[in-house]
Each structure stands twice: as structure tokens, then as C-alpha cells.
Amino acid sequence: MMATVTLTSIVAWLTLGFLLGILYFGTLRWNVRLLAQGRSMALALSLQLARFAMLTTVLGIVAVHGGGLALLLGTLGILTARAIAIHLMRSE
Numbered sequence: 001m002m003a004t005v006t007l008t009s010i011v012a013w014l015t016l017g018f019l020l021g022i023l024y025f026g027t028l029r030w031n032v033r034l035l036a037q038g039r040s041m042a043l044a045l046s047l048q049l050a051r052f053a054m055l056t057t058v059l060g061i062v063a064v065h066g067g068g069l070a071l072l073l074g075t076l077g078i079l080t081a082r083a084i085a086i087h088l089m090r091s092e
Contacts, residue, residue: 004036005069009013013062013070017077020058025085 027047034044055078063071 009066009070010073013066013073014064014077014080016058017074018081019077020055020074021078021081021085024051024055025081029085029089 028051031044031047031051039060048091057070059074062074066074
């Protein structure tokens with residue numbers, strides 16, 4: 001059965017991916033600071049594992065419930081957040 005694609009669903013999957021990307025790359029920044037300052041290696045490793053677990057879990061749920069198009073749109077949202085995060089880091 002073919003899923004109906006609406007503008008609302010496209011915007012929803014893009015937004016979900018973008019918010020996931022913001023969270024993912026925001027915690028990456030925090031993780032880099034922990035490592036650069038020589039703080040707790042256990043905390044940095046735990047944060048890294050949590051980041052990967054969050055990303056794979058959400059993308060897996062998106063793929064199961066939304067299908068391939070939803071997964072692609074969510075990934076596009078993540079990549080958009082990545083581009084913004086890189087731009088913001090370069091301007092600091």
C-alpha cells in the first residue's frame with residue numbers, strides 16, 4: 001500500500017530531522033569541550049554513546065513508521081542542522 005505524501009508530512013519529517021540534528025550536534029560540541037578540557041573521560045564516552053544511540057533509535061523509528069521517504073527527509077533535516085552548526089562554529 002502506498003503512503004500518502006502531504007506537505008504537512010514532508011515539513012514534519014524535515015522538522016524532526018532538523019531538531020534531532022540540533023540536539024546531536026549540540027551535544028557534540030559539549031562532548032568536544034569535555035575532551036579538550038581533560039575532564040572525565042567516562043562522561044565524554046557516555047555522552048558519545050548516548051548521542052549515537054539517540055540518533056540510531058530515532059532514525060530507526062522514523063524508517064519503520066514513515067518509510068524511506070521519511071528517512072530521507074529526516075536525514076536532510078539533520079544535514080541542514082549540520083551545515084548551520086558548521087557555519088556557526090566558523091563564525092566564532
